[in-house]
Amino acid sequence: MSSGHVMPIGKYVAVFLALLAGTAITVYVAFLDLGSLNNVVALGIAGIKATIVILFFMHAKYSTRLTKLVIVSGFFWLLILISFTLADFTSRGWLGFPGK
DSSP: OOOOOOOOHHHHHHHHHHHHHHHHHHHHHHTSOOGGGHHHHHHHHHHHHHHHIIIIISOGGGSOHHHHHHHHHHHHHHHHHHHHHHHHHHTTTSSOOTTO
């Protein structure tokens, strides 16, 4: 029976420091005036930090291919749901409203 992958403490510390750096960058960028790119940059940084958490704290980097397939399919399903929501949101005014 396998006990799973054990990461050294130094790697956990490095991941923690990377997440702290990502948080510091997020705070720094929040005070910059990037116009419409503020949300894009903040979501990009959050996506990178989420990827680090999934890979190292959830041990997805060292898991089987089936686990990686489940993770990728979950994100694919999320992409489908977000695209349907955005398609509905952007097409709300196409038909007009009765009585106006």
